[in-house]
């Protein structure tokens with residue numbers, strides 16, 4: 001797979017030289033090309049941003065620079081991969097469609113990805129309008145929080161996609177077993193894991209895992225996965241395929257909900273508000289918040 005990344009901070013992607021992604025690159029499975037966006041500016045100051053039309057805080061990335069950069073990278077890739085080749089364009093933004101394991105699997109099937117991480121308040125919207133007509137273009141979000149720019153989101157996506165490429169993980173571990181992989185344990189979080197020693201600082205490994213009884217171990221792991229998912233991500237259990245649940249699964253869910261109901265009625269009789277709900281909101285969520293100049297990208 002070829003991956004191009006255009007950024008004003010190409011140094012940000014040094015972690016892709018390390019560990020699993022570094023190995024995938026050495027083996028030629030992952031062919032990553034980093035580009036400095038400022039290489040496509042024409043002014044002495046290498047300007048990539050300007051003030052927003054309509055006013056408001058911050059700066060917006062100029063469309064001409066991104067247009068020249070993306071066109072040049074497409075031409076470079078076509079020279080290497082053939083005139084019919086076109087990349088899938090991926091622009092990280094908090095307003096994008098959610099990046100999920102399903103999207104990672106989809107991207108892992110592509111021969112060529114082009115990432116365009118922005119800084120400041122984002123890229124002039126006409127860039128996505130233009131390339132949305134010429135390339136398969138996705139604006140994606142890796143989660144509901146605001147970063148200082150799209151680079152960290154690109155690192156996340158390249159790693160999530162890169163480990164799915166044939167030959168990267170090796171046969172020792174199947175990507176089909178992942179928490180969010182479509183299949184048997186689909187939509188369940190993984191339960192706890194243990195290794196030697198059998199007792200550490202008084203904490204014991206659950207005895208079933210030492211029993212050698214593979215049937216009981218598989219059942220216990222599924223129960224733990226179900227309980228953990230009920231506790232941490234109940235909305236995932238609500239979306240579970242009911243046909244994928246057996247009688248034992250339903251028992252585990254019922255028992256969990258009974259204990260939840262017991263705790264609910266006990267908490268109600270206490271009638272004390274949680275510390276969380278009394279906490280001061282973060283400064284950025286109080287009225288009149290303004291970022292200091294040093295908090296804004298240069």
Ligand code: JAH
Pocket residue numbers: 092093094117118119120121122140141142143144145146147148149150153
């Ligand atoms: C912030 C450009 N979904 C996470 C995410 C992705 C991108 C950005 N923030 C959060 C971002 C500033 C400028 C992109």
